[in-house]
Amino acid sequence: MPPTAAASCPLLRRAPAAPFAALSGALSRSGMARRLVAASSGGGGRGPAYGGLLLDAGGTLLQVARPVAETYASIGRRYGVTKPEKGIMEGFKRAFSAPWPKTLRYQGDGRPFWRIVVAEATNCTDDDYFEEVYQHYAHGDAWRLPVGADTTLRELKDAGVKLAVVSNFDTRLRKLLKDLNVSDMFDAIVVSSEVGYEKPAPEIFKIALDQIGVETTNAVHVGDDETADKAGANAIGLECWLWGADVKTFSEIRDRILTTDDPQ
DSSP: OOOOSSSOOGGGOOOOSSOHHHHHHHHHHHHHHHHHHHHHTOOSSOOOSOSEEEEOTBTTTBEESSOHHHHHHHHHGGGTOOOOHHHHHHHHHHHHHSOOSSSOSOOTTOHHHHHHHHHHHHSOOOHHHHHHHHHHTTSGGGEEOOTTHHHHHHHHHHTTOEEEEEEOOOTTHHHHHHHTTOGGGOSEEEEHHHHSOOTTOHHHHHHHHHHHTOOGGGEEEEESOIIIIIIHHHTTTOEEEEBTTTBOSHHHHHHHHSOSSOOO
């Protein structure tokens, strides 16, 4: 049950402090200026153009090992689930995007939210089925890292870049990062269910920046959701690269940070 960005919860949407297009343009120009300063400061070789990198988890750093609908259907056969995978995915997206009556979708272990998602996706309300699906996604082998992610994180850390995870996720996240052997690479892991804020709320980004000790203008966030990640980060003056659009691989992230050249 990965918290993907297939759809964003309307209750969690907050209006940016300034028009999104204007903010994005200003941030792009500020990033260019920073890299020009770095280039003119002397010193050969590569140097970090940013002092901090914030990363979204589900859908960016963490990818599901196999499609959600396939997993739901496979486990569900033992519980009488006959809904086709296409219908399961449609139900998943519908439930994920529906208004959530509480402040946070992921409170504690997130079970109340995910129970609704699984039932809507599969038309199965069997408690044992839900628990098996839930536990499946609590283990690292249900997930994978994008190609080159671990190498990129190591290179950035060695270059002195502070690293943080900033994620709308439940309490399973820390264990998943440990299972995938990347937990120790991060200077901060900020999880919405622990801090009480979900992206695009400005507080969750500010908490991460405070924990790694990097100013907003010297950091960049990478995430896969236009509202939660890009608009949320830009609203506090934090540059954001949209995963799958602005950057598509972790090697691109590495090259854009460990360079004095403007990537535009």
